[in-house]
Amino acid sequence: MAERILKNIRIGGLKNAVKGNDYRKEATISYAILIGGYILLQVLSAAGIVGHNLQGQFVPICVYVSLAVSLNLVVGISGELSLGHAGFMAVGAFSGILMSRVLLQSMTFEPLILIISMLFGAFMASIAGFIIGIPILGLRGDYLAIVTLAFGEIIRNFMNVLYFGFVDGKLKFAFNHTIEGIEDTDRIITGAIGATGTKTMASFTWGLLLCLFTVFIVLNLKNSKQGRAIMSIRDNRIAGESIGLDVRKYKLMAFVVSAALAGMAGCLFGLNYSTLVPVKFNFNTSVLILVFVVLGGVGNIWGGIIAATLLTILPETFRQFADYRMLTYAIVLILVMICTYNPAIKSRITALWNKVKPKKKDNGPGGKPRKKKAGKEAA
Amino acid sequence: MADYKKEKGDALYEISDPGHAYENRQEIYYNDNVGGRAVFVDSKEQYGSDEPYDDSVYIPEKDRDKAPILEVKGLGIDFGGLTAVDNFNLALGRTEIGGLIGPNGAGKTTIFNMLTKVYEPTRGEIFFDGKSTKGMNTVDINKAGMARTFQNIRLFDKLTVEENIKVALHHTTNYGLIDGMLHTPKYRHEEFRIRKEAMKYLKIFGMTKTADYRAGSLPYGAQRRLEIMRALATKPKLLLLDEPAAGMNPSETSELMETIKEIRDRFQIGVFLIEHDMSLVMGICEGIVVLNYGRTIAKGSAKDIQSNPKVIEAYLGKSRGKMEEEEKNEDIEEALSKGKLESAPSGKPDRKEDE
């Protein structure tokens, strides 16, 4: 049959049509923010403008950015609500710390130890993600959310009864009680007391590399066969099945990759402090990461980066409010949510902005008038 | 239009049996309309006096030398205690365009859902491409070569048009997760290839300039078209279209008719469609099944259907159908052959089968 193109087809005007995601632009913005921020902060630090307080937050900021980006893979790209991200962070942190302590027995080259530990943390977290992912994938919406919450709590509960340490140079493991005959200094993980005596190796540069890697993986995944399948299932599960997408497989994929990246970030976090307690990875931390994602715009990678940075610094800047610090934080959080999501207020801000902003023609690239679609995004 | 036999009781065909070469089978396939099961009988004398209609299946002549792409035997489904569809039988030729019509709520979409295993049928068997689909799920069905569209359009709204098609090409996209995460040369090569392929589909449908737009933001007609394209991109042997012309104006509908025929000709596949727009159904369908209250009330060519009193009754209601049959017949025939006839006796709004 001849290559005949169907004629006279009217597809209607594209007046109201919206351009899709511009991956290149998204990546450019994300990398620019990360690298630009890094250079800016390094310069400011060198010039002595940035205080200890902010400098001390460089690594945690990077970790939270990375966590926000990886959680976005589940919440934004796969469209499932996860309330247990801190659990994967915990798995990565503790297994990474364990690995670093073991490696320190025989190695001295820190960058290599750090990389191996982070990979190990990612590996263990991905296993946790896989185990958790399998049963929950049949669930939907808020039910899936509660199960992720439950798993996050289970992981933390188990961390409370895990003991690792060296006895005579050998790695020993115990469950539910202390290890027999162990010296204080040879403890690695002591149940609820957590990991102590960790050699801190993390630095801002490592943090940046982690962020870049996470963003690289997530953005690449988004713009690939797998990412498209994951997003398709988010947009319309039934249609996805009808074109032969294995829903469970792709959801699991998003979950596991996200868990692995969270594990990596958790590991860097763990190696930034000489001590780490399991309580750190409770529900509040999971929620905190979720707040980054939602505030940055669900599915928006660079939005998440900015939100994570901002919300990590914010409570610190509120120290001047002394006793009212956390109260202020809570109020700001509520107000910001209402301002960014309430349709009436939003349109007012937009109108205000339109007055100020130089006129641009047409829908610029990357424009996404989401209107009332927030509901769908969240569902 | 393809040639096929119209005479009652004439259009018998030889069916294939899974596992056997169809040539070996000489049985004649009839259907026991009352018993709820497909039976094999030697003659049609078994039918009682209660106005039996011939339930044998019409297959266009061009397809008779090949095994039918789809065979359905005694298909039925119950929701709770309610029988939504009962004793549905069908055979569809390799390159046939078949139509499934009936008033709203007759169970048409339910049949599509059973064929694609969105619902598991309560009774009956489906043979697709000679194989039973028992135990398959929606995904398997698609992999086996059946693709569909939906009554209420189901696109991947936030993805672009191009991505929508690329997703459908994922089975033929040959790279793994690691390639996808790291964008290896293999990834680049494959992406380049499927992009070209996706553009080919867009070109066929004249939608290249929409490639970068979000599917959810397209005009209605374009969305319908994209859904068909997406189904085609999975390289099916049979395409199920659920009300493809819904919401289209007459000129768009006639374009669509051309498109469907073009698709069949170009890809050499079977098409089975649900439609309320009689101009479309009568215009392109080579065989038509009429459904009412979950039961088949008529089968045959467009002409058979147009003159079938049961069909008229189903569309207009019993009392009117009987009392004014004489007077109305012509009008309805006209309506059936020319225009849309969407009102159902129940008058219920378009029901989407659920639960």
Place this chain on the structure above:
Amino acid sequence: MKKTWTKVVVVALSCMMAFVMAACGGGGSSDSGDNTLKLGCTGPLTGPAAIYGNAVKNGGQIAVDEINAANPDGVQVAWQVEDDEADGEKAVNAYNKLMDDGMQVFVGSVTSGACVAVAEKTNADRVFELTPSASQAAVTEGKDNVFQLCFRDPDQGTISADYIMENFPDAKVGVIYNNASDYSAGIFDGFKKEMDAKGREIVAVEAFSDDANTDFQAQLNSMKNAGADFVFLPNYYTPVSNILVQADKMGYAPTFFGCDGVDGILTLEGFDTSLAEGVYLLTPFTASAEDEKTQNFVNAYKEAYGEEPNQFAADAYDCVYAVYNAFNAAGVDTSASAADICEALVAQFAGGFSYEGLTASNAMKWQATGEVDKMPAVYIIEGGKYVEK
């Protein structure tokens, strides 16, 4: 599109604001002209552990006010406490904030987990650290600049075990401890080691966690079933009060024995103190001690904050005085850098400096490892008061 840009603007503006605010914090400098020694501390002022941080904040403030009032012409002391929510990450942030504000000596952190994380930093920054209440061994381990004013957790466990074995030779001992708390788990660790070493059996061990610290009936039932007539409670007073209430309802009345964390239970608002009758506690401090020093402190505290001070407040009070005395003894100037002060203070503390305070019956001395030598006393609650045994 509009939405995106709105967001960008909002985010960018607030980002800038935050950075400016954060950067401004760095403006403080240590060499202010006046003769002031700047002490800093981090502790949980919000969250579930807020009670300890606030006590330290207030107790320290009392000491600072006393010192400043007593020597208007001598070295003055400034006291700044930052919130760390008992979290290592926040504690490091808070510590860095203090550094930005020109802190010279660190008197913290309040909780162990947070303190270990901060101690790493003070060691690197060469800032002298004396913690009032972070009792984990890991706090001082390998850090020459970090000293503790409180007992180490395992030591408390050991001392408790010794006391129990000596004074209750026939008691069947059970333990209920918080396995999610480093304090509680640490004491239990030492306690169990000592009991095992001396061959004394513990008939039942039950744990609970911070997430399930309300219902203790299962644990108490298990104690009861094991026949325990003596229950060791190495916990803070909040769960202990809960345990006492529930044991009373069950009609289970063994001898309860707590550690310094139980101090404060009598002043718990709304608590029926009759339930605590006969409870033993091993603590270096109680507010009902009759010596003059303690009474002065308790009265000043009550006047300022309207409640009785607990052990944390007393520890903080002692810390401020200990640092102040050592600073004066070392003869350093307040204009010296934190590192210089650190070296001078380390020399003092490791070199036999002693201090008589509220929280020990003897004069406290420090080992070079950072551990304090002091003796706790055992008290029993009788007639709604702590009575020394």
Place this chain on the structure above:
Amino acid sequence: MIFLTNLISGLSLGSVYAIIALGYTMVYGISKMLNFAHGDVIMIGGYMSFVMTMYMGLNGWLALLVAMVICTLLGVTIERLAYRPLRGTGSLAVLITAIGVSYFLQNIALLIWGANPKMFTSLFKGMKPVHAAGGQLTITPESILTILANIVIMILLTLFVSKTKAGKAMRAVSEDNGAAQLMGINVNQSISLTFAIGSGLAAVAGVLMLSAYPVLMPTTGAMPGIKAFTAAVFGGIGSIPGAMIGGLILGIIEIFSRSYISTELSDAIVFACLIIVLLVKPTGLLGKKISEKV
């Protein structure tokens, strides 16, 4: 006997969870949001009752009434100020706002009442626990009355929802918000009413819980809140009898796993049970089947 004691304390703890879960489940049913601030309303209810009895010298029951009124007002205010502006923008935005509200309530309680815990005086102070079987079996008035209160609340609530006009309106709104509006039901009013009832119940739950477990702190509500949320999902979120069954089962599992398996891992066991139930019944024990229209 120990078994019976455990069973009673399990039922009593479960009843507390059930009453809290009712608030979760009703709010979820009507506005499809996870109100994570609900646990903190319990805490506020506890403090209110405490303040009324300790500082104002009110009788415990009167204090409970006052606490209920205040919590009801609080619930309605929160809904009006924080949640209503975000209605229809998707569950995520409201979820985060609810968490903000939760932080807000905790910190405001910290500022007002300080960090020191308070010991709550039991509502049933005058009543003595019953000991039986030679001290083996203990029945406290708190546990029995909590269980009774739970049953009474359940019955009243079920009657309210099925018999009264306002209750029917609430059901209609949970079924289909838009359709209810078309039928002339004031959706805002119905949602406010739901928050009012849920928050009033939270005050009751708070007082009952604190009567049995008397330590009151600004963070007192957080963990029971999460557990009750789990209970609501366990029973099928959105279903009133589901909340009751979920709460009771959860309480029993928690107490039993603590008694017979491990005190350290009791929470892990509770959550593991939840997961298992959801695997078998993906929408909880009594939850409505989610069906997707094709």
